[in-house]
Amino acid sequence: MSKKTWGLVVIVVLLAGVAGAWWAHTMAPHRHQWVATPDEAGGVVYTCSMHPQVRQDQPGNCPICGMQLVKRDAAPTAKAEPLYWYDPMRPDQHFDQPGKSPFMDMQLVPKYADDAGADTPGGAVVTIDPRMAQNLGMRTAVVKAGTFLQRVEATGSVAVDERRIAVVSARAEGWVERLHVNAVGDTVRKGQVLAGLYAPEVLAAQEELAFARTLGDATLVSAAQARLRLLNAGTQAQRQDAIVSPQSGVVVDLAVRQGAQVTPGQPLMTLADLSSVWVQVEVPETQSNWLRAGQVAEVRFKGLPGKVYKGEVDYVYPLLDTATRTVRARVVLGNADGALKPGMYGAVTIRGDALHDATRVPTEAVIRTGTRNVVIVAESAGRYRPVAVVPGPERDGEMVVTGGLKPGQHVVVSGQFLIDSEASLQGAYHRMGAASAADATPGQRLDPKPDPEPDHAAGHGHGHGDDRDAGRAP
Known part of the structure; x- marks a missing residue:
């Protein structure tokens, strides 16, 4: 290694030593100001509103959080x-x-x-200077008590009533020679002829019945009639077997076209009666525990302004959707005029029972840590106390809670997470x-x-x- 290189190494080492000594000298006061020392009686002390254990005799910033220290009377601290x-x-x-x-x-x-944090009869307490609380924008709300009407507001979609669906199928092998329904959405009446099917098996059974009647053999007549009943066919011999609608409704699926060959049991079309429809409602998991069949529901649709449809909860599904964390409830609505179409979205309101003497707080006041639910109660002289609560139903920004709160108390609704962090610390x-x-x-x-x-x-x-x-x- 050359002399020039050795010289550079020596210079770098010297500079590093000087920088380290300077850093240690500048950081030493900050390390010692963590330890609170007694102040002279009648003097002043500068302390951090979030970390009152930090005290020094001159202005500055908190070494823990960096906030500006505030002035406070040192007399009480000197004796503490x-x-x-x-x-x-x-x-x-x-x-x-x-x-x-x-x-x-x-x-x-x-x-x-x-x-802050000293034990009191009311529980653990965190103290924050009122000026600092104002600078942080802390807001409080009053704990209320009274009647709480359980109500859930969610979005629902119109669906076909599955109990009013009928499938029309072929009973025998044949060909569709005539189709009276040509498109999905066509309306049909009960007893209306939907299609004319040429089925050799059906035609043979009808001719056997006619021949048995000619012979006057009651046994043969009875057997031929039973065969036609199984084929769901008429007794008069004719080339086309008429397939009729079992109910009034709308064609929601058309599986064949005129001239198509069909086999026994093959679906020809599906009919749905839309005089009554379902509204599938996705209810949040937190509001689903009190849902039950028979509760009154109101549904409003943007496409039908000013009109309110009233029905009731018909069924609450027992499964939870793990993707959306919702429980599905089914509301039945009358639809005699056909204004409600499957696929429409509506705003659903389901009303439950009334809870009397329920303690309520703003929903945003409850801190959910995962292991417990806490609210911050604001007491006098800038003192804040965390209180564990059990959350209940919520509605319109309010939540019913039990345990630890009394009506008239004030809870923090803005800035409570800062207090929660300090209390945890x-x-x-x-x-x-x-x-x-x-x-x-x-x-x-x-x-x-x-x-x-x-x-x-x-x-x-x-x-x-x-x-x-x-x-x-x-």
């Missing part, structure tokens, strides 16, 4: 004693003394009784679960922390949490 220390990246692990986190290369953060849900268990078992104290284990590392107390080794500092 930490409840415990924790790693912001592992908030479920608690430590009795300050020091460096055994998980991350950062100082442990103290937890004070007046910080501080382990608020863990303490909320412990408080609920303690309330459910009077006289028994439920401590989420396991028994302390001796810690031989200097500068630390006992670690708490599911992982006992997590409490030991290196």
Whole structure:
């Protein structure tokens, strides 16, 4: 390697060392400002609205979320004693003394009784400065109670009533010599001749009947008549056997043309009676649990403005469509004038029973985490408490909930996800679960922390949490 190359290597190493020293010098203040220190009485402190454990004696930005620190009176903080220390990246692990986190290369953060997330009789609480809440655009709504009318609004499509479909088929082999119905959509009446079929087998049976009558043999007459009944043919001998319509309706399928050869059992055409039709309604899974047959339904069609069709739920299908997460319900509507055509779409409203004294909140207030359903209750002085609820029916942007809420309380409907994230970071849900268990078992104290284990590392107390080794500092 040449002297010039060695010189370049030395210069690069020196520059890297200088840059590393400068970075360590600039980052050191930020690492230490994670640890809240007592302030002089009567002074001020700058803290983060989302992370109150961050305190410093001059303005700046939060080292955790980057928000601008806000000014706060430091007198209460000067007298406060930490409840415990924790790693912001592992908030479920608690430590009795300050020091460096055994998980991350950062100082442990103290937890004070007046910080967000402290336990109160109402449950875990997160505190946000009112000015910050206003800047974040947080909105609340009042918890209501009263009568809730169960109602589902969905889209439905008109379909043929499958109980009013008839298939016309050939009973014997032959040829279609005359076809009186020429196209799909033709209307027919019950008893109308649809086609003339030349069937040698039918003609032979008719001639046998005539010959038996001539002989006067009752046995032969009876046998010939039975054969004609099986062939669904008349008793008079004629070249063309008339095929008649079994019902009034519309031709929805035409399978043959004039001159075609047919075999026994071959379908010739399909008829549908449209005087009554079905409306297949796709009901969301979350609104299908209270559906049942007999409920009143109203259907409106854009192509028929101002007209409301009333019917009732005829059947609720037992299967769920896994692709759309909907349950199909069937509504029967009268269609005497034929205005409803299969394939038309309509807006369907199905009315259920009324729920009395139902507690309701805006649907957007409910946070669905996958493991539980939570709403954020807004309390006084910028305090917010997560409350677990059980969701029920929903309609028009409102949802019925049970458990944990009272009428008149305020729940957050905008910005609640920020509070939920902060509560999760501080382990608020863990303490909320412990408080609920303690309330459910009077006289028994439920401590989420396991028994302390001796810690031989200097500068630390006992670690708490599911992982006992997590409490030991290196």
